[in-house]
Amino acid sequence: MAAKSKQRWAALAGGVTVLALALTGCSGGNSNSGGDAKTITWLVDNAENTVAAAEKVAEEFTAANPGIKVEVETRPQGGDGDNIVKTRLSTGDMADVFNYNTGSLLQQINPEENLQPITNETYLSNVTDSFKPVVTSGSEVYGVPFSTGMAGAVLYNKKVYEKLGLSVPKTWDEFMDNSRKIKDAGIAPIIQSYQTTWTSQLFVLGDFANVVTADPSFPADYTANKAKYATNAAAVKGFEHLEEAGKAGLFNEDFASTTYQQAQDMLVNGEGAQYPILSFALNNIKVTYPDKLNDLGLFPLPGDDASKNKLTVWMPGGTYIPKSSKNMEEAKKLQAFIASKAGCDAQTAAVGAAGPYLVKDCELPSDVPDAVKDMLPYFEDQAKNSPALEFLSPVKGPALEQITVEVGSGIRSAKDGAALYDEDVKKQAKQLNLPGWN
Amino acid sequence: MSTALKRYGLGVLAIAVSVVVFIIPLLFMVLTAVKDRKEAAKLDFAWPTNFQFVENFTAVLSARKFMLVTAFINSTILTVASVTILVILAAMVAWVLQRRKSRWNGVANFLILSGLIIPPAIVPTIWVLQSMGLFKTLPGLILIEVAFGLSFCVMLFRAFIASIPKELDEAAVIDGCGPVRLFFRVIFPLLRSVIITVIVVQSVHIFNDFQNPLYFLPGDANATVQLTLFNFQSQFTTNYNLLFMNILLITVPPFIMYLFFNRQIVAGMTAGAVKG
Numbered sequence: 001m002a003a004k005s006k007q008r009w010a011a012l013a014g015g016v017t018v019l020a021l022a023l024t025g026c027s028g029g030n031s032n033s034g035g036d037a038k039t040i041t042w043l044v045d046n047a048e049n050t051v052a053a054a055e056k057v058a059e060e061f062t063a064a065n066p067g068i069k070v071e072v073e074t075r076p077q078g079g080d081g082d083n084i085v086k087t088r089l090s091t092g093d094m095a096d097v098f099n100y101n102t103g104s105l106l107q108q109i110n111p112e113e114n115l116q117p118i119t120n121e122t123y124l125s126n127v128t129d130s131f132k133p134v135v136t137s138g139s140e141v142y143g144v145p146f147s148t149g150m151a152g153a154v155l156y157n158k159k160v161y162e163k164l165g166l167s168v169p170k171t172w173d174e175f176m177d178n179s180r181k182i183k184d185a186g187i188a189p190i191i192q193s194y195q196t197t198w199t200s201q202l203f204v205l206g207d208f209a210n211v212v213t214a215d216p217s218f219p220a221d222y223t224a225n226k227a228k229y230a231t232n233a234a235a236v237k238g239f240e241h242l243e244e245a246g247k248a249g250l251f252n253e254d255f256a257s258t259t260y261q262q263a264q265d266m267l268v269n270g271e272g273a274q275y276p277i278l279s280f281a282l283n284n285i286k287v288t289y290p291d292k293l294n295d296l297g298l299f300p301l302p303g304d305d306a307s308k309n310k311l312t313v314w315m316p317g318g319t320y321i322p323k324s325s326k327n328m329e330e331a332k333k334l335q336a337f338i339a340s341k342a343g344c345d346a347q348t349a350a351v352g353a354a355g356p357y358l359v360k361d362c363e364l365p366s367d368v369p370d371a372v373k374d375m376l377p378y379f380e381d382q383a384k385n386s387p388a389l390e391f392l393s394p395v396k397g398p399a400l401e402q403i404t405v406e407v408g409s410g411i412r413s414a415k416d417g418a419a420l421y422d423e424d425v426k427k428q429a430k431q432l433n434l435p436g437w438n
Numbered sequence: 439m440s441t442a443l444k445r446y447g448l449g450v451l452a453i454a455v456s457v458v459v460f461i462i463p464l465l466f467m468v469l470t471a472v473k474d475r476k477e478a479a480k481l482d483f484a485w486p487t488n489f490q491f492v493e494n495f496t497a498v499l500s501a502r503k504f505m506l507v508t509a510f511i512n513s514t515i516l517t518v519a520s521v522t523i524l525v526i527l528a529a530m531v532a533w534v535l536q537r538r539k540s541r542w543n544g545v546a547n548f549l550i551l552s553g554l555i556i557p558p559a560i561v562p563t564i565w566v567l568q569s570m571g572l573f574k575t576l577p578g579l580i581l582i583e584v585a586f587g588l589s590f591c592v593m594l595f596r597a598f599i600a601s602i603p604k605e606l607d608e609a610a611v612i613d614g615c616g617p618v619r620l621f622f623r624v625i626f627p628l629l630r631s632v633i634i635t636v637i638v639v640q641s642v643h644i645f646n647d648f649q650n651p652l653y654f655l656p657g658d659a660n661a662t663v664q665l666t667l668f669n670f671q672s673q674f675t676t677n678y679n680l681l682f683m684n685i686l687l688i689t690v691p692p693f694i695m696y697l698f699f700n701r702q703i704v705a706g707m708t709a710g711a712v713k714g
Contacts, residue, residue: 045672046668046669046671046672047672047673047674047675048670048672048675048677049675050672051502071658073656073657073658074502074658074668074669075656076652076668076672077672077673078673080652083560083653084652084653084656087560087561087564087653088656090561091561091564091565091568091573093564093568093573093574093656259481260674261479261481261676261678262480262481264479265479265480278674280674281674283674283675284674284675284676287475287675287677288475288476288479289476
């Protein structure tokens with residue numbers, strides 16, 4: 001037995017050496033396999049809708065440009081995704097084309113240094129003017145819009161509203177009145193889902209259109225360190241509304257442990273009536289509860305004045321080309337395709353439309369969900385919407401979601417929360433070296 | 439009565455605890471994996487009304503051009519290769535460090551300790567790999583896993599080798615054994631129990647590793663099993679039934695391995711415990 005096992009060990013050791021040699025020989029090089037067709041890579045985030053839309057766009061693009069193949073790669077979202085993008089950019093290993101956020105997050109990947117400017121490309125004229133500022137850094141434009149515009153607003157269950165004979169609120173007071181009536185009917189009036197912390201920010205972030213209406217110079221002053229959430233009467237309202245709704249007991253009972261997913265379930269089943277959330281949620285509702293999608297409607301977070309009821313909109317992500325791309329011509333062709341009617345149609349065919357496109361001439365199909373239809377009038381009239389603060393100012397702190405959870409749960413007062421958030425953004429503003437912060 | 443309670447009470451309690459800790463999560467996983475999307479989204483502990491095992495299974499397997507199959511192949515190669523290299527290399531280093539005293543010992547020990555203490559930096563590591571042409575290759579990632587696991591394994595082996603009498607080496611040398619033969623024929627077989635410990639610990643660690651493959655091995659063709667989880671989970675939409683089916687599928691191979699090698703693993707660990 002002993003001799004046998006020694007032999008076995010010797011054989012194992014030999015085997016390992018051979019394996020190690022074999023492995024160093026075969027480095028999975030599969031990039032140079034192309035014949036006539038050129039292959040470019042396209043890195044997108046891993047959301048079901050993004051992947052499906054990107055694959056469809058890639059397919060249509062290859063049909064229109066037979067010489068070019070597009071390989072779609074995916075990456076996670078959130079912090080890991082940011083790290084991947086930053087790592088791959090700084091090591092010169094980025095895909096030929098990639099999708100990333102617009103607005104303040106774009107500034108963090110240092111566009112001047114890493115991205116190919118496309119200011120002088122002809123296809124940029126297809127992009128709507130409202131989108132260009134959010135993909136601009138310095139004097140150059142870097143990206144084209146992928147996917148559709150979104151809103152930070154309140155999704156509501158129309159059946160509950162009908163049953164109780166309520167109408168869509170235009171002011172905060174009406175909203176509170178409605179909520180109290182819903183509560184009396186035994187339904188959770190406002191759904192909050194603090195288990196998924198980011199969802200807690202909507203009262204503050206989605207209220208931004210009202211802030212700008214009251215104080216149009218707020219974004220500029222905020223960037224210059226002249227205006228603060230805690231001291232600006234218009235800006236602090238978002239925090240105050242959150243506190244007020246929480247104190248009035250209008251949230252669902254187990255708001256602290258409800259997840260984003262459960263919140264959607266409550267909303268579509270009528271256990272909850274109103275859910276302040278990004279309209280991204282409609283994508284998930286569409287695939288998970290297709291038969292109930294049209295029970296939902298949407299209204300902007302109401303402010304004080306019914307005549308100035310405005311929607312806070314989120315710009316879609318952008319598609320960019322890194323300077324390190326070795327297939328610049330082909331990459332630009334793909335960008336041009338995305339910023340064309342054919343590109344929008346391909347996306348619509350794959351996943352439908354959850355909002356308006358920001359490319360000129362793009363049309364929405366007639367069967368868009370009701371909640372999207374509610375959103376369209378606000379998008380069509382420039383005076384009735386405002387981009388969220390993150391698209392107007394690079395200053396955005398990382399801890400807002402924790403602060404809003406505290407305010408909503410009644411642990412911290414609105415005033416305190418706003419002041420704490422003002423502290424929180426300082427670090428980031430200093431990191432970006434913005435004038436007025438040092 | 440009270441003697442019966444004394445005799446069985448603790449056992450029953452232990453069984454109850456292990457059911458709660460191990461069986462219930464597993465059951466939840468299996469149940470969610472066979473539900474349809476709408477029921478799975480509730481994330482509750484309910485019996486599925488609509489069994490979808492086959493649909494979910496094929497959906498997970500064929501997602502993103504059969505990425506899971508590629509991922510299994512990659513993960514297997516990665517785990518087997520890294521663990522074998524780790525075991526042999528770490529045992530060799532530990533043996534030399536333990537048996538041959540020289541003034542470099544201090545430096546080597548310091549380096550091994552720093553390997554445990556200093557967190558790895560991603561971008562510089564990628565630069566090194568790029569300059570060697572190993573970035574985005576499986577051998578590159580294998581070397582990284584070996585490098586990150588080496589410190590821990592060397593320390594395990596050293597502690598054990600200290601308990602092997604030096605006379606064994608001397609006897610073998612007197613019999614005419616060269617250093618290589620001495621290591622592979624005399625010392626290495628004696629390390630069996632630690633080797634099994636290292637294999638178990640490192641296999642689990644490397645098979646489950648998420649961060650390193652994510653950064654050092656990008657690209658769909660290079661996916662490892664843990665990365666396939668991201669096919670079904672994202673910030674705003676998550677496909678819970680498919681996600682859990684995927685989790686189930688990638689949990690099964692280690693599970694089967696354990697069933698087969700159960701006896702050897704337990705024997706190796708306990709042997710180590712007595713000797714060490």
